[in-house]
Amino acid sequence: MIAARHRGRRADRAVTLDPVTGAEPRSWDRDTLPEGDEKQRAVRDMFDAIAPRYDLVNRVMTFRLDVRWRRLAIGSLGLPPGSRVLDLASGTGDLCVDLERAGHRPISIDLSFGMLAADRSGAPRVQADILRLPVPDACADGVTCGFALRNLVDLQAFFDELARVLRTGGRIALLDVGVPHNPLVRWGNGIYFGKVVPRIGGLLSDPAAYRYLPRSVAYLPEPATMLQMLADAGFDGARHRPLSGGITQLLTATRR
């Protein structure tokens, strides 16, 4: 192992370099979960790295259930065709493809250039932090967001931003991984997510990223807390729906 000290921004921390390549370790390859700016940098770099094989790993590790969850989310918007829908943290654009199929007009917004480059949906693509959207107030009929809540630095700020960009009556459908209520399902899911997914991810893509992703569930508040946060942000009828035994959760609400 080679230890080195770097000048400038990093002068105050020791960095262990890769013994073979001499490169710095990747920012998400660590035992503790990062916070704040450090978290955002780690998340962006990680998705840049896994973008090329993201869709393949998703399909394999969810047995294609992810396709079903996205369609349910879009159906739950209950918006008429032609609606302007912002797909936030759009990744490779899977939700945008389904939004277009449903006759909507999606815009794909993500932080990672790597993920946006892999987006083949044909929707307009915007590189931005979804906590500070580069769009005017009340410009959207709907918002979707798939599997990104736990990557955000400040969830309440995100819900406030959703309230800002949606018109009155606008709808949101937010998906993320969940914690199953049933102890047996929770146990099985814990083994699968904690042991099997990192192996599949490691074989097909980046092992460190697929070790980080299951652990990032710890960032998510309880469903009841998220529903209260949505109400505080300006949403009515906030609803939490467990999908597939609770391994995934869907949050829906209407802008007041």
Ligand SMILES: C[S@@+](CC[C@H](N)C(=O)[O-])C[C@H]1O[C@@H](n2cnc3c(N)ncnc32)[C@H](O)[C@@H]1O
């Ligand atoms: C697990 S992927 C989900 C992609 C896609 N929504 C899906 O359903 O497959 C999470 C995405 O969130 C993006 N992301 C994380 N934090 C973000 C932020 N603050 N602003 C914009 N995008 C962000 C990442 O770049 C990544 O593409």
